Each structure stands twice: as structure tokens, then as C-alpha cells.
Amino acid sequence: MSHLTGKQVAILATDGYEDSELIEPLKALREHNAIVDIIAPEAGSIRGKNGHEEPVTVTTAAADAAKYDALVLPGGVVNSDNIRLDSFAVELTRDFFEQHKPVGAICHAPWILADAAVLKGRTVTSFKSLKTDLQNAGATWVDEEVVVDQGLVTSRTPDDLPAFNAKLIEEIGEGKHEGQTA
Structure with a gap:
């Protein structure tokens, strides 16, 4: 599987992430050679939150979206609430x-999209407790x-990961979305 060969993808997180929501997309991306x-x-x-550790490659202060x-x-x-307090993470998003560029957000992650002010006019889903915040x-x-x-x-949740990963791979494979607005 080489669908994403040469594509560079950033996963933005901090302590307290939902383990499967980082591990499964990471695995899918690597299986497609990203x-x-x-x-x-x-x-x-x-x-x-369940103990999985992942080494950090780049800090938010040093990250540049143009590279990805x-x-x-x-x-x-915890991850989503804390990551949106990092001004570098919000600006990067x-x-x-x-x-x-394609962006994937699952469960509580759309909170950072609200802080980045990129949701106006978009249709999204998330963990149900975020509904009002996102609206x-x-x-x-x-x-x-x-x-x-x-x-x-x-x-919405880890149960949706197979569908999330499939669509994420598809969107990254397609590349830029000129109609996408900030």
C-alpha cells in the first residue's frame, strides 16, 4: 500500500489523548507509507490516558504547517482541552x-477547531457533549x-475509527481542497 508515499502528516496531541485515536490513525497512515x-x-x-507513550518529533512552537x-x-x-490552550497549536491548526490542507479530528478534538475559528459554515460531528460548543x-x-x-x-468516538481512518486516507490522497476556507 503506497497510496500516501511522500505525504507528510502531522498528528497534534499532548498528554491525555485517547490512545486508540492516536494509535489507529498513526498505524493507518504508516501502512499507506505516509x-x-x-x-x-x-x-x-x-x-x-491508557498509558501508551509516543515520542514527540516536533514541538508546536517549532512546527510549520507548510511542511505537511x-x-x-x-x-x-484532557488532551483536547489542554492542546487548545497552546497558542502555537491553535495557530498551527x-x-x-x-x-x-486535509484535517482529521475525532471525538473531543474538534474543540481545537472551535478555538482556531475554522468551523463557521461547516458540517461536523464529534463526541456528543461538544455539540453546543461546535454549533x-x-x-x-x-x-x-x-x-x-x-x-x-x-x-464521534473510537468506534468510528475504521470509517474515520478510511476517509482520512482518502482526503490526504486527494490533497488540497481549494474550496476549504479558514
Whole structure:
């Protein structure tokens, strides 16, 4: 499987991520030959809520969206709540949208999209407790396994990972989405 050969993908997370929501997309991306960097606010490694550790490749302060073809945002309440407090992470996320690049966000991860102010006029899904937050940020929220809106791929829970990963791989393979707006 070489669908994503040469594509560089950023996974943005910090401690407390939902393990499967980082591990499964990472595995799928690597199986399709993508080059993946783990981006976090601090160097070293990050630990999921169930104990999985992943080495950090680049810090949010040093990351540049121009280097990457896509962004993946794993969920987890603690991860998502903390990552959106990092101004570099929010700016990095916004940069992916301004550059019309595919972005995947699952479970609680769309919180950072609200902080990055990139949801106005978009249709998304997420963990159900985020519905009002995402609507207040200008999105139309739907309860579906996976939603794709101009390169933005969103899903609700770890149960949706197979559909999320499939659509994520498809969108990254397609590349830029000129209709995508920040």
C-alpha cells in the first residue's frame, strides 16, 4: 500500500489523548507509507490516558504547517482541552485550513477547531457533549459515524475509527481542497 508515499502528516496531541485515536490513525497512515510527525507542546514524549507513550518529533512552537500535507487531531478530554490552550497549536491548526490542507479530528478534538475559528459554515460531528460548543462556533453538528466537509474529516468516538481512518486516507490522497476556507 503506497497510496500516501511522500505525504507528510502531522498528528497534534499532548498528554491525555485517547490512545486508540492516536494509535489507529498513526498505524493507518504508516501502512499507506505516509511520513508522520507527532507534534506536542513540549519535547520528549506524550502519554495517552491508557498509558501508551509516543515520542514527540516536533514541538508546536517549532512546527510549520507548510511542511505537511495534512493534520490529524486525536481526541481525549484532557488532551483536547489542554492542546487548545497552546497558542502555537491553535495557530498551527488554523494554518492548515488557510493552506487548504486535509484535517482529521475525532471525538473531543474538534474543540481545537472551535478555538482556531475554522468551523463557521461547516458540517461536523464529534463526541456528543461538544455539540453546543461546535454549533456556537458556527458549525452544523450531525450525529454520524464520519463527516467530510471540504477536506475536514470528523468522527464521534473510537468506534468510528475504521470509517474515520478510511476517509482520512482518502482526503490526504486527494490533497488540497481549494474550496476549504479558514
